[in-house]
Amino acid sequence: MPLDTSTYSLALLRLDGRRWNELRRLTAQISTQAAADGSSYLEMGNTKVICTVTGPAEGKRTGGAGTGGGNEAEVRVEIGIAGFSGVDRKRRGRNDKRISEMQTTISNTFASSLFTHLYPHSTININIHILSQDGSLLAACLNASTLALIDAGIPMRNYICACTAGSTSSHSANDEAADPLLDLNNLEEQELPFLTVATVGESDEVAVLVLETRVQMGRLEGMLAVGVDGCKQVREILDGVVRRRGKRILESAAV
Amino acid sequence: MPREVEPSQNEKQFFTKALSENIRIDGRGFDEFRELSLEFGDEHGVADVRLGKTRVLTHITAEVTSPFPDRPFDGLFTITTELSPMTSPSFEVNRPTETELLLSRMLEKTIRRSSALDTESLCLIAGQKVWSIRADVHVLSSDGNLTDAACISIIAALQHFRKPDTSTSGEGVTVYTLAEREPVPLSLLHHPLCVTFSFYPPPAEGNGEGEGEITLLDTTHLEESLRAGSVTISMNRHGEVCQIAKLGGVAVDAVTLLHCTSVALVKVKEISAFVAKRLEQESRRKDVDGKMKTLLSSENARIPG
Numbered sequence: 001m002p003l004d005t006s007t008y009s010l011a012l013l014r015l016d017g018r019r020w021n022e023l024r025r026l027t028a029q030i031s032t033q034a035a036a037d038g039s040s041y042l043e044m045g046n047t048k049v050i051c052t053v054t055g056p057a058e059g060k061r062t063g064g065a066g067t068g069g070g071n072e073a074e075v076r077v078e079i080g081i082a083g084f085s086g087v088d089r090k091r092r093g094r095n096d097k098r099i100s101e102m103q104t105t106i107s108n109t110f111a112s113s114l115f116t117h118l119y120p121h122s123t124i125n126i127n128i129h130i131l132s133q134d135g136s137l138l139a140a141c142l143n144a145s146t147l148a149l150i151d152a153g154i155p156m157r158n159y160i161c162a163c164t165a166g167s168t169s170s171h172s173a174n175d176e177a178a179d180p181l182l183d184l185n186n187l188e189e190q191e192l193p194f195l196t197v198a199t200v201g202e203s204d205e206v207a208v209l210v211l212e213t214r215v216q217m218g219r220l221e222g223m224l225a226v227g228v229d230g231c232k233q234v235r236e237i238l239d240g241v242v243r244r245r246g247k248r249i250l251e252s253a254a255v
Numbered sequence: 256m257p258r259e260v261e262p263s264q265n266e267k268q269f270f271t272k273a274l275s276e277n278i279r280i281d282g283r284g285f286d287e288f289r290e291l292s293l294e295f296g297d298e299h300g301v302a303d304v305r306l307g308k309t310r311v312l313t314h315i316t317a318e319v320t321s322p323f324p325d326r327p328f329d330g331l332f333t334i335t336t337e338l339s340p341m342t343s344p345s346f347e348v349n350r351p352t353e354t355e356l357l358l359s360r361m362l363e364k365t366i367r368r369s370s371a372l373d374t375e376s377l378c379l380i381a382g383q384k385v386w387s388i389r390a391d392v393h394v395l396s397s398d399g400n401l402t403d404a405a406c407i408s409i410i411a412a413l414q415h416f417r418k419p420d421t422s423t424s425g426e427g428v429t430v431y432t433l434a435e436r437e438p439v440p441l442s443l444l445h446h447p448l449c450v451t452f453s454f455y456p457p458p459a460e461g462n463g464e465g466e467g468e469i470t471l472l473d474t475t476h477l478e479e480s481l482r483a484g485s486v487t488i489s490m491n492r493h494g495e496v497c498q499i500a501k502l503g504g505v506a507v508d509a510v511t512l513l514h515c516t517s518v519a520l521v522k523v524k525e526i527s528a529f530v531a532k533r534l535e536q537e538s539r540r541k542d543v544d545g546k547m548k549t550l551l552s553s554e555n556a557r558i559p560g
Contacts, residue, residue, distance in 0.1 A: 108503025
């Protein structure tokens with residue numbers, strides 16, 4: 001049922017009326033949860049995510065069993081998917097491998113972008129709650145975590161900005177005319193090959209790259225280029241959110 | 256849980272010093288695999304892959320079961336990985352570690368999600384009887400690069416495996432024993448293989464070129480524990496990328512990653528050719544004096560149409 005690919009070639013408009021290089025509406029808030037050390041709420045189209053950060057704090061598990069016993073802080077990530085977030089209410093087991101893989105990815109990403117060596121023997125907990133799923137889930141989680149970590153005031157090298165990129169070609173067809181697409185929604189993700197890419201700030205340095213669908217090697221370059229470009233747009237938006245928040249704090253302090 | 260022993264300060268320094276002089280500890284080139292050997296068992300569907308000191312054994316089995324109600328036409332295909340304490344003291348029975356989780360996810364994405372095995376061809380009677388193919392991956396010895404070795408062994412075992420021939424008449428299915436009819440191979444749509452690249456920060460003094468990080472292929476256990484990041488790329492020899500996983504770690508330039516995919520294609524072609532060669536040697540070994548061929552041809556001639 002290639003409904004996207006068939007209509008796309010006619011008007012060059014996607015299912016939701018976007019052009020190939022347009023992001024969905026990306027909005028975010030910082031410090032939404034009072035109890036957490038840092039928190040954020042992020043919407044990428046209809047994907048909605050709340051992220052809270054606690055720490056750096058003393059690790060719960062003592063005895064140096066985990067990596068938290070070392071000279072660097074340990075980053076632990078917990079992802080909860082709300083039952084009402086998807087189209088069908090599916091009960092997920094506690095050890096869903098896809099979720100565990102996402103947790104590992106996020107934890108590894110921030111373990112190398114945060115200055116973890118400043119907090120030896122401690123743990124940074126990132127809790128992510130997914131309220132609504134409509135594609136680009138990993139990207140939304142990464143962006144929300146970046147904002148929450150900034151809010152918690154944990155020093156980091158640069159923003160980690162993520163988005164998805166797809167291609168209108170199917171895996172078998174070697175069509176040179178296939179367009180790369182930016183920021184896929186759920187319907188597009190189910191039909192088209194796509195990748196999630198996260199870059200470090202404005203650079204072309206890729207921290208995360210996940211592709212799970214079959215695609216011709218030739219399509220990859222275009223997808224990656226569009227993805228990295230999208231990450232730069234995401235960075236602008238995230239930076240705007242942080243700066244607005246900073247300005248508000250300064251204004252309230254001045255009064 | 257006993258922790259993995261971290262490499263000592265001396266080992267670390269020796270390794271990084273050697274790397275800055277463009278030398279790997281075992282003297283291989285940066286993009287060179289260790290010696291790959293592939294042995295098949297006497298049974299169909301047993302493949303034993305050795306990559307240096309890493310050794311992975313895969314056993315494929317098939318049985319007839321009923322399909323999932325939501326997919327009545329699809330057979331079942333499961334991959335189970337087992338990392339026993341024999342492999343490394345940090346693995347415990349019945350408690351999957353992160354390594355095991357990532358390994359099984361990687362194999363799942365590479366082989367199952369890319370539909371390497373045509374599950375529709377495993378259907379016997381729609382909604383009632385299908386073949387269930389199970390690949391048991393046993394890691395016998397772990398010296399780094401488990402993913403690539405496990406992937407090679409599964410793909411080789413799947414190609415080597417023969418499932419019993421069947422015939423359906425109405426609602427009944429007859430499964431013929433190996434003596435009654437020659438078993439049939441599985442229908443594989445393509446043969447994806449993994450190649451893992453490990454990244455190391457460039458040497459501090461540098462050559463003044465400002466070049467990027469060092470990329471190593473087929474890392475040993477020591478090299479793996481010292482790497483700053485890695486990417487696993489799964490491809491088939493037709494140049495289709497099935498999966499890319501760079502799950503965090505040090506950030507790498509996008510161009511480097513694209514370069515990695517083209518290196519991966521070369522390696523995948525080499526390994527595919529090796530597996531194909533070994534499979535052919537194996538079939539020739541079993542087929543003494545070409546007797547099998549004459550037997551098969553006479554059987555085919557008997558079937559009308």
